[in-house]
Amino acid sequence: MSQDNAIETEGLTKRFGDLVAVDNVDLTARTGSVLGVLGPNGAGKTTIVRMLATLSQPTAGTASVGGHDIVHDAARVRSLIGLTGQFAGVDELLTGEENLLFIGRLLGVPRRAARERARELLAQFDLSDAGDKAAKAYSGGMRRRLDLAASLVGRPKILFLDEPTTGLDPRARGELWDLVRTLVADGTTVLLTTQYLEEADQLADDIVVIDRGKVIATGTPNQLKSKIGGQTLRIQPEDPAQLETVSGLVAARFPELDPLVEAGAITIGVNDDGVMPSLAADLRERGITLTDFHLGLSSLDEVFLTLTGHRAETDDETDPTETEPEVSQ
Amino acid sequence: MTAATIDIDIETTGRPNPVDTVRQTLSMAWRQMVRIKHNPFELVDLSLSPIMFLLLFVYVFGGQMAGSTSDYLQYVLGGLIAQNAIFLTMYTGTGINADLRKGVYDRFRSLPIARSAPLAGKIFADMFKQVWSIVIMLGLGLLMGFELRSVAGAVLAAVVLVFFALAISWVSVLMGVVADSEEKVQIYAFVIIMPLTFTSSAFVDINTMPGFMQAWAKVNPVTHLADVMRGLLSNGPIASPLMWTAVWAAAILVVTAPVAMAAYKRKMV
Numbered sequence: 001m002s003q004d005n006a007i008e009t010e011g012l013t014k015r016f017g018d019l020v021a022v023d024n025v026d027l028t029a030r031t032g033s034v035l036g037v038l039g040p041n042g043a044g045k046t047t048i049v050r051m052l053a054t055l056s057q058p059t060a061g062t063a064s065v066g067g068h069d070i071v072h073d074a075a076r077v078r079s080l081i082g083l084t085g086q087f088a089g090v091d092e093l094l095t096g097e098e099n100l101l102f103i104g105r106l107l108g109v110p111r112r113a114a115r116e117r118a119r120e121l122l123a124q125f126d127l128s129d130a131g132d133k134a135a136k137a138y139s140g141g142m143r144r145r146l147d148l149a150a151s152l153v154g155r156p157k158i159l160f161l162d163e164p165t166t167g168l169d170p171r172a173r174g175e176l177w178d179l180v181r182t183l184v185a186d187g188t189t190v191l192l193t194t195q196y197l198e199e200a201d202q203l204a205d206d207i208v209v210i211d212r213g214k215v216i217a218t219g220t221p222n223q224l225k226s227k228i229g230g231q232t233l234r235i236q237p238e239d240p241a242q243l244e245t246v247s248g249l250v251a252a253r254f255p256e257l258d259p260l261v262e263a264g265a266i267t268i269g270v271n272d273d274g275v276m277p278s279l280a281a282d283l284r285e286r287g288i289t290l291t292d293f294h295l296g297l298s299s300l301d302e303v304f305l306t307l308t309g310h311r312a313e314t315d316d317e318t319d320p321t322e323t324e325p326e327v328s329q
Numbered sequence: 330m331t332a333a334t335i336d337i338d339i340e341t342t343g344r345p346n347p348v349d350t351v352r353q354t355l356s357m358a359w360r361q362m363v364r365i366k367h368n369p370f371e372l373v374d375l376s377l378s379p380i381m382f383l384l385l386f387v388y389v390f391g392g393q394m395a396g397s398t399s400d401y402l403q404y405v406l407g408g409l410i411a412q413n414a415i416f417l418t419m420y421t422g423t424g425i426n427a428d429l430r431k432g433v434y435d436r437f438r439s440l441p442i443a444r445s446a447p448l449a450g451k452i453f454a455d456m457f458k459q460v461w462s463i464v465i466m467l468g469l470g471l472l473m474g475f476e477l478r479s480v481a482g483a484v485l486a487a488v489v490l491v492f493f494a495l496a497i498s499w500v501s502v503l504m505g506v507v508a509d510s511e512e513k514v515q516i517y518a519f520v521i522i523m524p525l526t527f528t529s530s531a532f533v534d535i536n537t538m539p540g541f542m543q544a545w546a547k548v549n550p551v552t553h554l555a556d557v558m559r560g561l562l563s564n565g566p567i568a569s570p571l572m573w574t575a576v577w578a579a580a581i582l583v584v585t586a587p588v589a590m591a592a593y594k595r596k597m598v
Contacts, residue, residue: 050435053438053439054438054439055435055438055439075441078439078440078441078442079441081439082439083435083436083439085432085435085436086432087431087432087435089431089432089433089434089435089436090432090433090436091360091364091433093363093364093367093368094360094363094364094367095367098363102356102359102360102363103436103440105356105359106353106356106357106437106440106442106446107440107441107442108349108352108353134367147432150436151436151439154440154441160439
């Protein structure tokens, strides 16, 4: 195992009965970098994090964190990592400061130093004013910040953030991103799972795209964008009733493209410069008026669509295997 | 990050040693005590049922049971304290069951601490509730006219009770770990504890029971515990019931603790 890599997995696999939640995953996080693990709900992201953070053991494959094997050297791994899960790991009845003090005491930090560390973290996470309030009175964003602070009490060298901003409003999300950037600037290696493509784009140095337990793409955000030719054509007819006509037209002329009809517009991933002019001619011929017709660089969202054939952001449905992998252990 | 003013280095080379385990257990117990500090109603909540039981048993059944309520109070207080202690252990199981589902246990699992610390801390802190309950019941009993044998007897009774509760908490832990909801833990506990405590000497003289019931009541651990409480607080033999209570506690501990611990470790991984 290379010292340059804080996290390395080889053929990492987790089965729950017949369900293969994580299927032969190879991934690498360079020391001091942010690895984004991107995928929809139920893709197996949380299961990967749980194995790497020594909460559950792989069915097959190996992984090392900070150079230590996650199964045979779990105690050493635990002394290096911090974990912020999808569900806040703070005690709601305790105040913010007590929560941090408690973790410090658990880690064997002397009382006075633990209290100082707690206050330091509260200040850093803009929670000083709420430090003596019970965590249950915190807003969603404050709770996540406290949770992140709790995972940092022991100054972990490697931090796992499992969907740290799911359910947060854009402002709280932006604040959390800034905090993560500060940590990374300080040398912490971060493995971040997310179903938000923008989040991976914003924070990650490298991205691993996961779908149904398998790695379907790896690379830097820019590499992933260029992987599929990188261009997206968006067509929006003035009259939504004409959407079908337009998509029929696209399908007839370019049967190899797979147009996505969504929110009153049609999106097509294109590589060929000739597509746009020829479609423009067709549409004018039919007398279809457009409110939007432009070619842009693909966002990660479109990359995901191209790679998997389905959209990434499915906010409402939660796969039970993703959140609570306690089935038939 | 701001300048690191506090030096913390928790990088360990291996498993936590026994001293660390004890310290972590105490930290876990501290968390439980702080929870009570922030939610004192929990103590009121767990005082209500013993207060009600004591008042109802003495003033409703007392006259018929022993001829006078004061005589029955003298008999039943020890039994009620024993019964309540056993009921209280149920909260250890329900608490662990609830905690295991929450993110906070995931955090514990990711920390370099002994796997047993969260569990041991919870059991340890729950002993505070045991002491609290015996104080409440004894206090109310004294107000109702209970004649305490001696203060030393009361202290000893609390010690015996805590040791017995420590042992049988493991039954509750086992139920808490394997049950898939808090409600199920409560149902299991109710179905076991209710008949167990009633088929004992806690409330009545077992000589009034039919033969088959007497045979069971004579070996029932609750009988021995109730008799010890009665002996230490009021009057009656102490040595023999104390010995049997200890034997039962040891037997329950030896059988259930390893099973519960194994089930718990499977959950903790």
